[in-house]
Amino acid sequence: MEAFKNIGLIEFGVSEKRFRLGSLNSLKGYKLRKVLIPGGLSEGSARSRYPQAEIVQDKQQIIQDEDIDLVIVSAPAHTDLPLVGEFLRAGKNVRIV
Numbered sequence: 001m002e003a004f005k006n007i008g009l010i011e012f013g014v015s016e017k018r019f020r021l022g023s024l025n026s027l028k029g030y031k032l033r034k035v036l037i038p039g040g041l042s043e044g045s046a047r048s049r050y051p052q053a054e055i056v057q058d059k060q061q062i063i064q065d066e067d068i069d070l071v072i073v074s075a076p077a078h079t080d081l082p083l084v085g086e087f088l089r090a091g092k093n094v095r096i097v
Contacts, residue, residue, distance in 0.1 A: 005029055005030065005031060005067075005069055006031050006033040006065075006067045006068045006069050006070075007030060007031065007032050007033060007068065007069070007070050007071070007072060008033060008034045008035075008036070008062035008065065008068040008070070008071045008072070008092075009032060009034070009035045009036070009050070009053070009071075009072045009074065010036045010038070010059070010062075010071065010072070010073045010074060010075055010083060011035055011036065011037055011046065011050075011074050012037075012038060012074060012075045012076060012079070031052070032050060032052055032053045033053060033054065033065070033067065033068055034053055034054045034055075034056050034061060034062050034065060034068065035050045035053045035054070035055050035056065036056050036057070036058070036059055036061070036062055037055060037057075038059075038075075043055055059083065059086065059087075062087075062092075063086065063087065063090040063092070068092065069092070069093060070092065070093045070094070070095060071087045071092045071093070071094050071095070072094075072095045072096075072097060073087075073094060073095070073096050073097070074097050075096075080096055084096060
């Protein structure tokens with residue numbers, strides 16, 4: 001099974017069960033590369049939570065990054081399916097949390 005190397009995270013930050021990737025970089029072969037914060041989480045908060053990642057404001061920055069292998073979507077149910085579709089059409093692997 002192929003291991004994913006570079007990860008993009010869509011973090012809406014509105015859920016009390018936010019997906020936490022803080023320890024992900026300690027796992028061999030994984031790197032959180034970019035985090036999109038479309039709403040609910042301030043950029044400063046995102047930078048402190050994910051200091052190793054680039055904080056981006058547009059999903060295209062993740063879609064167009066050929067180095068990102070996996071996109072993790074942590075979003076409300078009414079918004080996650082359209083996002084998932086876009087990332088799948090762009091050839092990304094996607095995980096919904």
